[in-house]
Amino acid sequence: MLRSKTIYKNILQCLCCSYKSIKTLIFSLIMLSLGAIPLLAQEKNIEVFPSAPYDRFIIYQALVLFWIGIIGLIVIIRMKLREIERIQDMGIDKEEKDIPFLD
Amino acid sequence: MSCQRLKNWIEDRYDLDGLRGFAKHKLIPVHRYEVLYYTGGLAMFLFIIQFITGMVLSFYYIPYFEQAHKSIIEIVTKLNMGWFFRSLHHWGAQLSIGVLFIHVFSTLLLKSYRKPRELLWITGFILLGISIFFGLSGYFLLWDERAFAAVRVATGGAGNLPVIGGFIKSFLRGGIDVTGETLTRFYAFHVSVLPILTLILIGIHLALVQYHGMSVPVSEEKNVKKYVPFFPNVLYKDFIIWLVALGVVVTLSVLMPPEIGKKADPLAAPPENIKPEWYFLFLFQTLKLFPGDLMGLNGEMIAIILISLGILFFFLIPFFDRKSARGERSPVFTWIGIIYTAYFIVMTIIGFLT
Structure with missing residues (x-):
């Protein structure tokens, strides 16, 4: 019983951690895509060769x-x-x- | 018609032997500075490259402000070898102006302008001016933001000249500001007015060179080793130099094709850190030396007046240098020549690095 409780606690902790890291990841992805939006509008360099x-x-x-x-x-x-x-x-x-x- | 028959046909009508004899009897002095004689021929060869590549480009270029930029992009990206011809025209222009500067400064330092060659100097000097205007007008035909800003600054600078400045500015611009009208004007200058003037002046310049013969510097008059015939000795050396120059132009065109900037927008602010073409850098740096306000007067106007006076003195130097005209040494004018040359080189380098 005690063992299963510890395992449950560990899983919960893991999930919490991964949730935090996923949140950071998603946030940084959004920020990156926001930063890259002007690049889409930028004119491409014309190839002269x-x-x-x-x-x-x-x-x-x-x-x-x-x-x-x-x-x-x-x-x-x-x-x-x-x-x-x-x-x-x-x-x-x-x-x-x-x-x-x-x- | 076989080659021999064609030759006979021409010889029946024209005195080719007389021409051959004339070329053989034209003698060129051999001395320490003879290498500088080849700069004139090299400039002419580069002009020929410019004429040929310019004619090819003019078949496809559209001289209208809404399509000019697009037509250049199409020449470069869609036409077979279009990028190469545009690149050749660009590098040919840079090198021909560079060689012309070397030719003019060597003429100044060797005092080849002295009596009786004053007209040679004048025609050569006007040719240099025309070449610079060729460069500016050709640069503007790109209709990109840098060229647009450069022409606005250049024509604005000319407008600062007292009395005639306003007229020159509006004549060049075709209005108050730089617009599509200016593009049409610059195209007309670039493809019709300037080439005709250049051909006439080159004709006069060459005829005068034939008439007067090659000038020998005063210091080298006693050291002339011998005289060699123009044909074939000098002409063959000319061919070697032209071949090397052709190789250099082609290599530069392949390895460093010029970029195409953003399309010009007359209402947009000029791009930051803008610089003119290298042959205007010495003027650009000189203008920077003057403050906006000088003793209550417009600093830029004073700078333009002083530069114009400097160029006018340079233009009329054969008439001021009386000692050289008498065949005597004139160290003062040698120093003036050195100062002019050094000023041009130093200011161009500073302008390039800053």
Whole structure:
């Protein structure tokens, strides 16, 4: 009899505690949702860049290829320029005035 | 028609050899500061990017205050590569104005404005002014709250000028306040008036560069190592710089596309901590230095007058620097140039950080 009374008391205490914690939980949930209401009305940031991972991957890949193309072109122009400067330094870039035609 | 036939067709009608000969005979001096010669060509290249991307955007932009903001959102979110073209136009504008400032300040410090190149300086200076107005008018076309506030402040500031201020303000705004009328006006400036003026001035500027040749700083006149032909030596170097610039603009456009702000509301209060575009920061900081009331006079008006006088002196500097015109060294004007450059840089940095 005494044992069942103790168990009953414990259950009641537990329920009381959980009631208090549930009350706190519900209260905080309500407060949180109240605080979040203005966020619903807030305008979303406009995406100024494609958001899909595949699109992003393609764009970054294209950027890398673009830079490889640019570096390649720079190397070609640089090589061509060096060759021109070499010929100019040798002084053989100027045409002679009275050069005979071969045909 | 094959390539050779096309070439022959053109050569029959136009003197291409003469043009080639002209480009080969145009010589560029090589000295310590020759790298600054490339800033002019770079600015022109960036202008070309602006013209192309601007034309693409104008196909879709709606210059009406109720639809302007929405049309930009649609360009960015719905059009194929729309975000990229808008981003290119944005970053191209930032870089072209930056390069123009470098070009102008290097011309000032190397005294390339001296006789007989005064007109070159004047056309270049007007081109810088036009570019800044290009920037402001383009910024306003976004019709977002920041752009709206920036234009209200800028046109209000111009209104503080004595005598002509009121006229400039109402002419730019198209009324008493910034409204949809202002958007229409700024669109007209941005896509028709300013591009035509720019093309005319670039034409005159280039013709004058061809006529006078490249300027050599007084201090370097005796140190010129040699002269190289413009074609192909300098043109090839120009190509390299343009390619790098193109890479930089594209990279910035991909990695940092500009945001779109909230739609402008003419009746709403301006947003907090608002700042103008970076090229107006030095003016913004200067205005902050002046109190609202100075010896019983309007502080802002005094600030605007002083800034205008400073800019007018900068504009007319070739006519004040008589020593340089005679081909002598003029350290006073070198210091004036350094002060102007340092003031612009320091004030821009302070404005950016505060």
